[in-house]
Amino acid sequence: MKNIHRFLLIFFLALNVIPVFASGDEHAEPASQETHEKEKFEPGNFIMDHIADSYDWHVFSVGDFHATMPLPVIVYSQHSGFHMFMSSNFHHGHSAYEGFSIASEGEYRGKVVEMVNGHEVRPFDISMTKNVVAMLISMVILLWVFISVAKSYTRRKGKAPVGLQSFVEPIIIFIRDEIAKPAIGEKTYAKYMPYLLTIFFFIWLNNLMGMVPFLPGGANVTGNITITMVLALFTFVITSVNANKSYWKHIVNTPGVPWWLKFPVPLMPLVEVMGVFTKPFVLMVRLFANITAGHMIVLAFVSLIFIFGQISPGLGYGTSVVSVLFVVFMDMLELLVALIQAYVFTLLSALYFGMATEEHH
Incomplete structure (x- = not known):
């Protein structure tokens, strides 16, 4: 250590x-x-x-x-x-x-x-661009946090959590009891817990670091669509690999749907197949759009200072007071959005896993 x-x-x-x-x-x-x-x-x-x-x-x-x-x-x-x-x-x-x-x-x-x-x-x-280095920094931080917590559990077996343990443990229990178990099921949820915990903490930490205007923060990692695409592909691959026969059968021959929607034109199977690919697409765009929009709004308020400052220095100073107040408000809102987006991505991934592994009733 x-x-x-x-x-x-x-x-x-x-x-x-x-x-x-x-x-x-x-x-x-x-x-x-x-x-x-x-x-x-x-x-x-x-x-x-x-x-x-x-x-x-x-x-x-x-x-x-x-x-x-x-x-x-x-x-x-x-x-x-x-x-x-x-x-x-x-x-x-x-x-x-x-x-x-x-x-x-x-x-x-x-x-x-x-x-x-x-x-x-x-x-x-x-x-090695700024986003790549920022991801490496976030991974080092996460490794340090969880290795420290794991060693603390080993040393203090059976004792009440302290320090980082007391911060991390409630979050892990929340993801297990409120996301993984209800969405995936009691029998198979443990298999997906490592991935769900990884994406939650990775997205949350990078969202927060993106709000810090100085090193090692300031990189727009989760606002980069290539990164959110890779995260969504992870969920897509895990869902497809672990899907059972009932899941694929439901896509090819959806039960309860009139036959004329399946033959001679396989309308419903086409819709279901499209749904397989739109799910990760939604994951990708939702995270990218929400984080990018937050950064753009903050920078737009900052830009107002310089726009009005070009018209008149006094007007620029006057605008700065209002702009700074709105920037502070948006930053407080972004703190909440950073957590919500990590939660939503994790929740939707768990729901997709549950849909793919649910047994046919």
Whole structure:
């Protein structure tokens, strides 16, 4: 346990020390006063840049100095082979490196592209982006929490829970008694408990970390549709693999439905088959849309300060009071949404498992 604590300490110190030495915007050209005056605030770009994934982790900005933590860029090109380098070589997206650059507009905006014969080509990209690093951090935190709790149970067998035990145990019991058992059944619920606990705590922790504006938070993990798609695919695969004969029979030949809805046009079987795929699709979109919408609303209120500030500095200061109040309110609401979305995803997954394993009556 001491080794785990030391690893976490070194890990987070590294995250906060590296930006100081490796992220100064030394290569950025100083902008003239006329450029600053003509440059207009674009709320759309401001919002999308903050909720999108990136190849570096912004820490803070002071004037033209941007402190960021560079992350590894790992790409494979069909034309030039395998490449691995730090994102600091892009100098905040202002320059190219080894033929690669970050697209500033178009279909691949914000992504690494390679210029081939004057055209932007997307290489095979397995880079360590901000969302990837944020997921690794959340996994380290979850491992630390549950390994600590497991060891505490071993040392204090038969005693009342203390510390992290007293926080985690009621949540685990709630998921077991209020989600798994009612939705799946008393006989088979234990088989799915590890997965249900994993997705609940993973989604909840990343939702909360996404609300923290500084390291190691600030990444929009659960607001990335590719990540929610993978989580939904896990539920889909587990449901399909563990489904019994009654489940598949119900899809192919739904009982209680008039024959003319099955023959000659298999209307109901088609609807049931579509339902198999729409269930994980709903899981994916619900989590993605709710988390992304919350971030966008908060950033929209922040954008109002700069929009009105361009009209008049006094108007910007006056708007800031109202905007900050709404941002605080939305953040309080997002704390509740973070928990609710983790609960809903876990509950729906348990319901799908129960539907797939329920015996025909």
